[in-house]
Amino acid sequence: MSTKPIGIFDSGVGGTSIWKEIHKLLPNENTIYLADSINAPYGPKGKNTIIDLSIKNTDFLLDKGAKLIVVACNTATTSAIDYLRNHYDIPFIGIEPAIKPAALKTQTGAIGILATKGTLSSELFSRTSSLFASNIKVIEQNGDGIVELIESGKLYSNEMKALLLTYLKPMIEANIDYLVLGCTHYPYLIPLLIDLTPNNIKIIDSGAAVAKQCKAILEKYRLINNLNSVANFEFYTTGSSNVLASLVNENVVIQKI
Numbered sequence: 001m002s003t004k005p006i007g008i009f010d011s012g013v014g015g016t017s018i019w020k021e022i023h024k025l026l027p028n029e030n031t032i033y034l035a036d037s038i039n040a041p042y043g044p045k046g047k048n049t050i051i052d053l054s055i056k057n058t059d060f061l062l063d064k065g066a067k068l069i070v071v072a073c074n075t076a077t078t079s080a081i082d083y084l085r086n087h088y089d090i091p092f093i094g095i096e097p098a099i100k101p102a103a104l105k106t107q108t109g110a111i112g113i114l115a116t117k118g119t120l121s122s123e124l125f126s127r128t129s130s131l132f133a134s135n136i137k138v139i140e141q142n143g144d145g146i147v148e149l150i151e152s153g154k155l156y157s158n159e160m161k162a163l164l165l166t167y168l169k170p171m172i173e174a175n176i177d178y179l180v181l182g183c184t185h186y187p188y189l190i191p192l193l194i195d196l197t198p199n200n201i202k203i204i205d206s207g208a209a210v211a212k213q214c215k216a217i218l219e220k221y222r223l224i225n226n227l228n229s230v231a232n233f234e235f236y237t238t239g240s241s242n243v244l245a246s247l248v249n250e251n252v253v254i255q256k257i
């Protein structure tokens with residue numbers, strides 16, 4: 001048993017979608033969230049840069065006493081999780097696009113994946129894709145510009161709508177019935193995506209699966225916090241705190257680093 005916090009980082013505010021799932025499933029756990037918004041987006045950056053940024057984020061969370069780290073970023077997971085697991089002595093949980101459930105459930109034989117360039121071009125993504133989705137049509141779409149709009153507080157903007165319409169068009173034309181969200185910023189788009197897609201398209205993301213995996217790993221290493229006290233949250237950002245505060249919806253203090 002450990003009362004030490006779970007550390008969570010993302011290239012920005014998107015990983016709060018994962019933080020919410022973790023908090024829902026593990027309400028006793030203390031958490032520390034780091035949004036590296038000054039360096040967002042990670043998607044177009046090279047693998048080595050993403051590894052360097054992930055090391056910095058990890059060191060920050062370890063300094064704050066994290067017992068386990070959730071890499072709440074698909075792009076950082078695909079580029080850096082192997083490095084982190086090989087160089088640090090604590091458990092890491094990563095996140096990948098949920099291709100497998102979509103590929104198993106599709107009735108139309110076509111699924112869409114919206115993710116960053118970094119994730120779509122990664123080895124991990126092509127391995128998972130060829131393992132589970134080689135018999136179906138996969139429409140991949142690089143979500144260029146979406147993270148930037150969310151980070152600048154333009155989630156429900158006309159610009160965002162126009163961008164999403166362009167990105168969804170080839171998927172709708174290909175008759176997809178599952179849309180996989182491969183970036184932790186994207187669950188915040190769900191209300192917009194529901195409006196912009198036909199009713200038969202189901203939208204899936206990996207947030208709940210990450211929280212379940214986090215619980216399983218805490219149990220495996222006997223790190224679960226069994227104390228029934230009110231959980232403590234710490235939020236840090238390398239960028240501006242307004243957007244982060246608006247997404248967290250809790251009375252938390254956001255500290256700028």
Ligand code: DGL
Pocket residue numbers: 010011012014015040041042043044072073074075076116119147182183184185
């Ligand atoms: N939330 C990150 C992800 O899941 C966004 C990546 C980016 O900063 O480009 O991939």
